Amino acid sequence: MFVQCQRLLATSLSRFSPSLTVRCISSCSPLLARNTGNNRGEKLLPPEERLGYLKAAEKRVAVFAGLSLIVGYFALKSAFSKMSSRKEEQDKKKAELAKASLPRPLVVAGPSGSGKSTLLTRLFSDNPDKFGFSVSHTTRKPRPGEENGKHYHFSTRESMQKGIDAGAFIEWAEYSGNMYGTSKKAVRDVQEQGRVCVLDIEMQGVRNLKKTDLNPVYVLIRPPSIEALEERLRARQTETEESLEKRLTIAREELDYAEGPGVFDYVVMNDKLETAYETFIGVIKKVVNLDKDEGSTPQ
Template sequence: MFMRFFYRQLSAMAGPRPVVLSGPSGAGKSTLLKKLMTEFDNVFGFSVSHTTRNPRPGEEDGKDYHYVTREKMQAGIDNGDFIESAEFSGNLYGTSKAAVQAVQAQNLICILDIDMQGVKNIKTTDLNPIYISIQPPSMTILEKRLRDRKTESEESLQKRLRAAMVDMELSKEPGVFDTIIVNDKLEEAYEQLKHALLEEINMVKKTKVSS
């Protein structure tokens, strides 16, 4: 009940609709997001998720994720501080209310990068975001991308592949996503992403000019 009330409060705030971006690890969400936020640096705000996993090489706390202990994150979840949370490969992931509010307070399009479990949770709320799924061209290509990262153990990689198969099937269900983008050629996928968000982008630009 509290979570639904919170979302009514969020959705009632003035500003553009948030964007829920989902898709399996290795589909290219992070690359597309970076391109989007580089081109539209004063339009989008990234909702930085929390996680209990350790940072990968090159990742920064507070930028890629908020890296916290399991005890601290579980306490936050129990306290109702998170919009959605999930466990994957023994680590907790989640989106805090504060992360979304911080972006919306700046009159920016808030981007939430979450998994299918989080998508289903948000579907039960009144947030009314734009739902976009980024998918790989095939499982073969996805596996190659994940292996090329050299950041996963074989066990972890197999878990990600199994999760990706479920994700790809669920994304095909009618009404789950407003737009599904197959990231085969990066520039084409990026143009599709921009097109899907063009209306909201223009609204924010107009607001910035008028203010």
């Protein structure tokens, strides 16, 4: 009878976990041996009681099998979790290595009238294959001759705000009632061409950019004085007295911020154009390889 009980337990357990068969039978065997007798003539219990002990033993087997399934489930879950974490770490390292291999962006900022657009135009003309402008987004309407996707990505305020909220922009600012911003994709598109991405942005954009991990080189183009800046703006003959005063007020605030410690890596004083351009190129050569036969590798 004892041997039959062992066989019954082994058959029941094998349906759940063969690895537990020996362990569970050895656990249940003392119970069966004590209550079902043995081959040395010990008195056997009535069939009803023996059946009860067998059922109890089967329940014990079921408990062991259930625990085995639970432990196995959590072991598999833990293994898959570790594999997923390992893959995420590998993907993160790959992304970091890819980012490190890209040329560092170049941020050129300065008050309106500082001459940064003139310096950048000449830089691009002298080095057509080394630099590229990121195409900014704006909510203002296109001017005659402007093309969407070339001069700007023209957008609605609602659409642009949605992108900002989603973290798609590295910097944005509002100027004269219109929103301007640079998307992460716009910078990445230029970098993937092997060019240095140039961001010509307002000072508010610089403040926002400082909060990101873009790690650009910051260059400030500044006028020799506010008085000289006022002369340049008046010479344009595009400003009213009211708009001129507004631009000068903004310029004073921007320069106060720009001259703070650690805000800009380099400062170029634009007094005389030729001298300023020589200084500007000297700064660029410190961070970008301008050799005609080699790539634009950032230093």
